[in-house]
Amino acid sequence: MNKKITALVLAASLLISTLSLSAPTIHKASATAAGKVLKAASTSNSDKGTTLVLAEDGTVWSWGNSGLTGSETGYYAYQLPHRIHLVDQAGVEQTGRVADIGVGDEHSVILTEAGTVWTFGENFSGMLGDGTRTRRPTPVQVKNADGSVLNAVYAIAVGNNHTLALKTDGTVWAWGAGAFGQLGNGGNSDSDKPVQVMLDTDKPLKNVKEIAAGQTFSMALTTDGKVYTWGYNFFGKLGLGNNQYQYTSAKPEQIAGTGEGGLVVRHIFTNSASDSAFYTTVSDTVYGWGGNTSGQLGNGDYVDYMSGEAPASAPIEIEALRGRGVVQIVSGQQHSLALTGDGNVWGMGKDSHGQLLHFTYPSNPSVNEVYTPVVLDSTTLAGAAYIAAGAYSSFVVNSSGTLYAFGDNIDSQLGLPRLPIQDSNSDGRDDVSWDYIHDGNGDGFNDQYPTKATRPLQPQPLTDGGFTVRGTLKNKATGQPLAHIQVELVHEEYGTMTAETDALGAYTFHHVLSGDHIVRVGYDFRNYFDRTTVLEIPVTSDFTNADLNVETFWSPTSMTFSDESPENGVISGKFSWSGQSVPLSRAVYKVYFADKSGSHVGVVGTSEEYAPFLTIGPMPIPPGATQFKLYVFSNESSTAICSVECATGVTLPITDAGGTVLDPAVRGIAELDLDLDAGEYRGTVELLPIEDQSAIVNIRLVWDDAQGTEIQEWSRQDSGSYVANIPANSPLPAGTEQLVVYALDSNGVIIGKSKLALHDSRREEEELFRKRLKGHLFPEAAGRLTMQTLAARMAKLQDWDDNGSIGAGDALMLLKMIDPYLLDLTD
Numbered sequence: 001m002n003k004k005i006t007a008l009v010l011a012a013s014l015l016i017s018t019l020s021l022s023a024p025t026i027h028k029a030s031a032t033a034a035g036k037v038l039k040a041a042s043t044s045n046s047d048k049g050t051t052l053v054l055a056e057d058g059t060v061w062s063w064g065n066s067g068l069t070g071s072e073t074g075y076y077a078y079q080l081p082h083r084i085h086l087v088d089q090a091g092v093e094q095t096g097r098v099a100d101i102g103v104g105d106e107h108s109v110i111l112t113e114a115g116t117v118w119t120f121g122e123n124f125s126g127m128l129g130d131g132t133r134t135r136r137p138t139p140v141q142v143k144n145a146d147g148s149v150l151n152a153v154y155a156i157a158v159g160n161n162h163t164l165a166l167k168t169d170g171t172v173w174a175w176g177a178g179a180f181g182q183l184g185n186g187g188n189s190d191s192d193k194p195v196q197v198m199l200d201t202d203k204p205l206k207n208v209k210e211i212a213a214g215q216t217f218s219m220a221l222t223t224d225g226k227v228y229t230w231g232y233n234f235f236g237k238l239g240l241g242n243n244q245y246q247y248t249s250a251k252p253e254q255i256a257g258t259g260e261g262g263l264v265v266r267h268i269f270t271n272s273a274s275d276s277a278f279y280t281t282v283s284d285t286v287y288g289w290g291g292n293t294s295g296q297l298g299n300g301d302y303v304d305y306m307s308g309e310a311p312a313s314a315p316i317e318i319e320a321l322r323g324r325g326v327v328q329i330v331s332g333q334q335h336s337l338a339l340t341g342d343g344n345v346w347g348m349g350k351d352s353h354g355q356l357l358h359f360t361y362p363s364n365p366s367v368n369e370v371y372t373p374v375v376l377d378s379t380t381l382a383g384a385a386y387i388a389a390g391a392y393s394s395f396v397v398n399s400s401g402t403l404y405a406f407g408d409n410i411d412s413q414l415g416l417p418r419l420p421i422q423d424s425n426s427d428g429r430d431d432v433s434w435d436y437i438h439d440g441n442g443d444g445f446n447d448q449y450p451t452k453a454t455r456p457l458q459p460q461p462l463t464d465g466g467f468t469v470r471g472t473l474k475n476k477a478t479g480q481p482l483a484h485i486q487v488e489l490v491h492e493e494y495g496t497m498t499a500e501t502d503a504l505g506a507y508t509f510h511h512v513l514s515g516d517h518i519v520r521v522g523y524d525f526r527n528y529f530d531r532t533t534v535l536e537i538p539v540t541s542d543f544t545n546a547d548l549n550v551e552t553f554w555s556p557t558s559m560t561f562s563d564e565s566p567e568n569g570v571i572s573g574k575f576s577w578s579g580q581s582v583p584l585s586r587a588v589y590k591v592y593f594a595d596k597s598g599s600h601v602g603v604v605g606t607s608e609e610y611a612p613f614l615t616i617g618p619m620p621i622p623p624g625a626t627q628f629k630l631y632v633f634s635n636e637s638s639t640a641i642c643s644v645e646c647a648t649g650v651t652l653p654i655t656d657a658g659g660t661v662l663d664p665a666v667r668g669i670a671e672l673d674l675d676l677d678a679g680e681y682r683g684t685v686e687l688l689p690i691e692d693q694s695a696i697v698n699i700r701l702v703w704d705d706a707q708g709t710e711i712q713e714w715s716r717q718d719s720g721s722y723v724a725n726i727p728a729n730s731p732l733p734a735g736t737e738q739l740v741v742y743a744l745d746s747n748g749v750i751i752g753k754s755k756l757a758l759h760d761s762r763r764e765e766e767e768l769f770r771k772r773l774k775g776h777l778f779p780e781a782a783g784r785l786t787m788q789t790l791a792a793r794m795a796k797l798q799d800w801d802d803n804g805s806i807g808a809g810d811a812l813m814l815l816k817m818i819d820p821y822l823l824d825l826t827d
Helices: 003-008 766-777 787-792 808-815
Strands: 037-042 051-055 060-063 082-084 098-103 107-112 117-121 136-141 153-158 162-167 172-176 191-196 198-200 208-213 217-222 227-232 248-254 265-269 276-281 286-290 312-317 326-331 335-340 345-350 369-375 384-389 393-398 403-408 452-457 467-475 486-491 495-500 506-512 515-521 535-539 548-550 558-561 570-578 587-594 600-606 613-620 627-634 646-653 680-686 698-704 710-718 723-731 738-744 750-757
Touching (some): 107 153, 117 162, 162 208, 208 265, 217 265, 467 646, 495 506, 600 613
Parallel strands (some): 467 548
Antiparallel strands (some): 098 107, 107 117, 117 136, 153 162, 162 172, 172 191, 227 248, 265 276, 326 335, 467 506, 587 600, 587 627
C-alpha cells in the first residue's frame, strides 16, 4: 500500500454512527469508540475474510471470519469490530500511533509512526518476518537477521504471502514467500527475516520513494522516475513486454519505456490480491498491465487467456481515465477501483459479488463485468478520500471519515450488521444482499448476517465493546501452568472463541458478550486433555479469575524403582512409570532427587525418547534427598505441550536397600501382634519419630495388601499425637497384610513412611503363638508365676472378655492360653 496516500485523507470530525439499517444492539459493557476512519485494507483470500481499519486517532481495528484478525479466533466477535493492541515480548503495550496497514492472503502488517513493523496471521512462508514459521494470532515485531527490531521503516507493501518495507534511507527490504523471486534478493527461497532487495550482487536497489506488492510480484519507484518490477510474470504482470507466463525475475528489472516520450511516473499501484498493476504520470495519464481476465485494466476489453490471447505484458494507457486526476488505484482479484481528485470512485472488472455496484440476480455477464471505468454511486460515495479492495470486496472512506463497504461479505469482511428485511419484488430474497430472507424472531431483521452488499453500506461502528475474561490453565494433578495450549470460550448461541495460553498459562478473551459461557481446552488438544472438564462463567462484567484445572492424558500417574545397590547411600536400578493413555510425541522423561520440601537437590537421569523407563548405574544419594520426582519434556512442535519441562506430579520416596535412613519423619512402629479373633484387631500403635519433626503436620495410617496396594485409610491425626489406640473388635479390611504410616507436610506431600506386617494368630502354630504372647506380656518370666505376679502385669492387659473393664476374667482368658506350669492358683 502506498504510504503517500495517507496525506490525501482529509481531516474532519465525524464519528461513525450505526447504520439506520442495523439490527438491535446486543447488550454490551460500556466501551471505547474510535474516531473517523482514515483507511482500510482487506484480505486477498477469497475464502477467508480479514479487514483492518486505521482510525484517525492512530488505532487499528479488525473484523472478519478468518481466525487472523489480530485477536482471538472464531466466536461471534468476528462480526464486530475490535481494536488490535501491539504488545511487545515484555508484555508492554505500545501506545504510539499507527501509520499504515496492509493485509495479504492470510497475514496482516501494521506500520507504526515510530518506524517499526508488526505482523500477525499465518507464517508458513515466514511472511511475519519474526524469524520463525509459527502462526501468530496477535501481532509480533518484525526482526532483522541479528535479532534486533526492524526500524526506520517509512512505508510497507503487502503481497499475497510476502511483504516489502521501504526504509528512510531509500533501501527496500522483503520477507516471506520467495519461490518466484518476489523478494528481489537474487534467490528463489522463502525468508522469515528481512532481506535486502538487490539490483545485482553488492548493488542494492536505492533511492526508492514508493513500493507496491501484488500476488507474487513486487514493484518500486525511484526518485528519478524509474519503475522496477520483480517476481512472477504470470499474465505478464512484470510489465516487461514478455509474454512468457512462467518467467520469473529474482532481481528488479526496469519496465521498458518508463521515463521515455515525456512519461514521468508519479505513483505506482498494485495490491496483494491482484495480478494487475498500474502507474500514473505527471501528465495525468494512467497505464496498466498484467491480469485482465474480466476487464479489470479498464482498457475497454478483456483477455481470453483460454483461447490463447496474449496478455497485456507491457504498460497500456487507460484512456477513460486520462485527465481525470487519478490519485489512487486498488485492485482485487478481478476488479479495480480508481479514485480521482474530484472525489469520485471509478470501477472496472468483475462484479460477481456487488464489488462494483452493478450486480444483478441472476448473474448477467454483460452487466456483471465492466470493461471501461464507470463512476460508482456518485451520490453515496461523493467526496471519497481513500479506497481499498479485498479479493471481491470494495471500501471507500469519504472526506468526513465515514467508511462504506460493498461486495463479498461471506466471512463478514465488510463488518456489516444484520440488515432490515427489504424485498421489493417479493421474491423471498433481500434487495441488498440477495440472500434468502429468514426472520425467525419476527424483529424485521434477517436472522443471518448478509453474505454480500450490492449497495454501499456502513460497517458497524468502531466500538471496542463487550467484556474481558482472563484466566490461567493449569495441570490439575500438579497445579503447574500449561503454556501454549488452545483454550475455548463457548456460548451456545454466539459460538466459540479461541485463545492460546502464554508462557505462564494465562489466556485472555476480549469482546465477550453477557451470558453463560464455558471455558475448556481447545479441540486441537482433545487427545491430550480432558475436554469434559469445563469452567462455567456467568459473564455480566469483566471476569478475571477464570482459572481452569484440567486432567491430562499424557502425564504418568505412578512410578516404581527398586534399589539394587547393597551399598549404603548409593542407588542403582531401573525406574519405570505408567498411567498415561496418550504419551506425548517425542517425549523424554527426567527424574530428579528432591528434598522433603520438593526442591531439587540433584538429577537422577533422563530417559531415551519415547522410553517409559530409565536405568541408572550406581550413584550416590545427594544430602537431604528424600524423594524422586518425575518430569516430562516434548520437543514435538505440533503438540505445543511441555516445550519446557512439565512436572507430572509423580513422586516416590527414596528407599535405600543399603540401609541408609532417609526418612526424616517416622522411624518405625511398635509391634502390633495382639489379634485373637478372626478378622479383628486391637492394640496400640506407637510411632517413633526421629529428632527432625518440624516438617510433620499430619500422620496418615493406611491398611495395605501384601503388594503394597492401599485398601483403606484407617486414621488421620495431627503430628501432636504419636500414639494410635485401636478399639476392641475393630473389623480388619479383607486382604490386609500390613499397616503403613505416612508423615505429611503442610502441602500434603509424603515426607516419611514406615510399614508393619500384621500377623493373625489363627494363621500361626498354637505353640508359637503362646510363646510370642508370653514373651510380649512376661518378658522376664521364669518358672511358675503367682497371681500377684500376674496382677503386676495388668498394665499390659487388654479387655479380652469385652466386659468394659480389665479384671480376673481377662487374666483367666490369657492364662488358659499359657502353659499350665505358669499357674499356681493356690498361691
